[in-house]
Amino acid sequence: MTPIEKIAGWVTALLATVTVAFLMTPLLVTVAVSFGSTAVFTLPAPSWSLRWYEALARSRDLWPAVFTSLQIAALSTAIALVLGTLCAIGLLRGNFRGREAVVTFLVSPLMLPGLVIGIAMLESFRAAGLRDVWASLILAHIVITLPYVVRTVFASLSLFDFTLIDAARTLGLTYPKAILKVLVPSLAPAFLTSGMFAFLASMDNYPISIFFTDAWTKTLPIQMLQYVEESPDPTIAAISTLLILLSIAVLAIGDRLVGLRRMADL
Amino acid sequence: MSTTRRLDPVLLLALPATLYIAIVYGLPLLFLMGRSLFGTGGLDSFVGFFADPFSWTVLANTLRSAALVTLVCLVIGYPTALVLARAGGFAQAAILVAIILPLSVGVVVKAFAWQIVLRRDGIVSQAMTGLGLWSEPQRLLFTEAGLVIGAANIFVPFMILPIYAVLKLVDPRLGEAAATLGASPIYRFLKVALPLSLPGIVTGVAFVFSMAASMYVIPSLVIGDRFQTLATLTGRSFLFMRNEQLGSTTAVVLLALTVAVVIASASLSRRLGGAQ
Numbered sequence: 001m002t003p004i005e006k007i008a009g010w011v012t013a014l015l016a017t018v019t020v021a022f023l024m025t026p027l028l029v030t031v032a033v034s035f036g037s038t039a040v041f042t043l044p045a046p047s048w049s050l051r052w053y054e055a056l057a058r059s060r061d062l063w064p065a066v067f068t069s070l071q072i073a074a075l076s077t078a079i080a081l082v083l084g085t086l087c088a089i090g091l092l093r094g095n096f097r098g099r100e101a102v103v104t105f106l107v108s109p110l111m112l113p114g115l116v117i118g119i120a121m122l123e124s125f126r127a128a129g130l131r132d133v134w135a136s137l138i139l140a141h142i143v144i145t146l147p148y149v150v151r152t153v154f155a156s157l158s159l160f161d162f163t164l165i166d167a168a169r170t171l172g173l174t175y176p177k178a179i180l181k182v183l184v185p186s187l188a189p190a191f192l193t194s195g196m197f198a199f200l201a202s203m204d205n206y207p208i209s210i211f212f213t214d215a216w217t218k219t220l221p222i223q224m225l226q227y228v229e230e231s232p233d234p235t236i237a238a239i240s241t242l243l244i245l246l247s248i249a250v251l252a253i254g255d256r257l258v259g260l261r262r263m264a265d266l
Numbered sequence: 267m268s269t270t271r272r273l274d275p276v277l278l279l280a281l282p283a284t285l286y287i288a289i290v291y292g293l294p295l296l297f298l299m300g301r302s303l304f305g306t307g308g309l310d311s312f313v314g315f316f317a318d319p320f321s322w323t324v325l326a327n328t329l330r331s332a333a334l335v336t337l338v339c340l341v342i343g344y345p346t347a348l349v350l351a352r353a354g355g356f357a358q359a360a361i362l363v364a365i366i367l368p369l370s371v372g373v374v375v376k377a378f379a380w381q382i383v384l385r386r387d388g389i390v391s392q393a394m395t396g397l398g399l400w401s402e403p404q405r406l407l408f409t410e411a412g413l414v415i416g417a418a419n420i421f422v423p424f425m426i427l428p429i430y431a432v433l434k435l436v437d438p439r440l441g442e443a444a445a446t447l448g449a450s451p452i453y454r455f456l457k458v459a460l461p462l463s464l465p466g467i468v469t470g471v472a473f474v475f476s477m478a479a480s481m482y483v484i485p486s487l488v489i490g491d492r493f494q495t496l497a498t499l500t501g502r503s504f505l506f507m508r509n510e511q512l513g514s515t516t517a518v519v520l521l522a523l524t525v526a527v528v529i530a531s532a533s534l535s536r537r538l539g540g541a542q
Contacts, residue, residue, distance in 0.1 A: 094280065
């Protein structure tokens with residue numbers, strides 16, 4: 001290795017290390033603050049305590065929001081998985097010219113500003129006479145989750161060899177059985193990855209949900225932002241730490257089932 | 267057959283999702299645009315918007331902060347993607363966890379953490395004074411530098427992943443071949459790795475720029491009301507000021523901006539002929 005090459009290698013490695021530290025900073029800070037004993041966020045905290053976890057257990061606002069968000073994320077992800085997979089199969093098998101354009105359109109909610117989508121939906125839902133909070137949130141969140149499923153399942157399906165299904169049928173399987181035994185297992189990683197990211201995107205959505213929540217039904221990000229703005233104390237760090245733990249558990253399971261590297265293919 | 271081009275019936279499977287997105291998302295966006303262009307007030311509200319010097323400040327804030335965030339993400343994201351594509355074992359696992367784990371933590375949580383980090387007595391200020399780079403503690407919270415740091419932190423995975431996706435497909439033997447032919451490391455990087463990774467860079471830049479131009483939660487927690495962008499002004503007009511006319515106008519301007527970025531990047535990466 002020439003000296004320049006060595007220096008370039010070191011600089012690249014250094015920048016990558018800095019990026020890793022930078023990426024982990026907000027998570028580490030949140031965890032550290034949640035175990036502090038004071039209401040002001042000094043780091044390192046003068047002493048450690050679990051009082052914010054006790055405060056969290058007593059909280060009357062945060063838990064209902066957690067359950068609302070979990071239900072909406074689960075339902076909208078499940079619907080997106082069904083609609084998105086059917087759509088990916090249809091688009092890939094029914095070879096037609098505008099395919100790429102349709103995929104781009106279906107994935108576009110990921111790239112356009114959430115606030116604008118939220119406002120547009122709010123006006124149209126109002127015009128259509130839809131005022132129910134739950135129905136509006138579910139309808140809106142399917143638009144958030146569907147792009148993830150379409151994008152990942154479409155990409156994964158375009159690598160799938162459909163003659164395998166014919167082969168399975170030649171070997172005596174019925175058509176539904178052939179689908180179940182051949183297609184479904186090879187799509188499983190795509191289901192898991194896209195389902196996970198769709199679920200998280202729904203759980204985390206603020207800019208679209210804000211237009212559909214009311215005083216009684218709030219999703220978690222909306223309740224949390226309100227909490228941070230009204231009474232910023234480390235209770236919010238405690239619930240965030242629990243959510244980080246949940247994410248670590250989900251990632252560990254995902255790594256076992258799919259492998260981290262495949263999850264990064266999203 | 268009577269028809270020359272018959273569509274395969276399996277296409278019907280794609281119909282529910284496509285119709286759903288068209289009706290629940292496509293039509294409302296079209297209505298929003300139509301109403302703000304041709305409705306009451308209509309074009310006048312755009313004329314009024316662009317005649318107001320404040321609007322230009324807002325527009326400049328949006329473009330400048332999004333460009334700075336994109337630049338920071340590219341500068342730290344590219345080397346990280348390079349290491350991720352070439353390293354194995356522990357380094358690769360560490361980078362993957364550092365990318366994917368924060369993606370699974372909500373933006374409100376991260377913005378809240380940056381509030382703590384960027385305060386006058388926060389870690390950044392302590393580190394900078396400790397290293398002797400700052401003579402006295404400074405507050406980065408509620409400054410544009412703080413906003414760029416916080417936003418870059420949240421969006422950098424969306425720069426790393428597309429670049430990594432392209433780089434990992436590059437055959438390492440290409441670099442070796444260039445080296446055998448006597449190319450210097452810098453020349454090799456500029457002539458082999460960089461051109462091959464351009465489609466990834468275009469995708470990453472477009473993604474980060476359009477997300478940074480549309481961010482709402484991060485500015486409202488990290489910089490506050492003094493600094494308005496198209497997105498924060500849109501949100502405020504609807505949620506607090508109840509000025510839906512202004513909100514629709516800024517929403518359509520923001521929509522036009524992001525759609526332009528998406529279309530430009532799509533045609534650019536098609537011209538570069540790389541992976542999507």
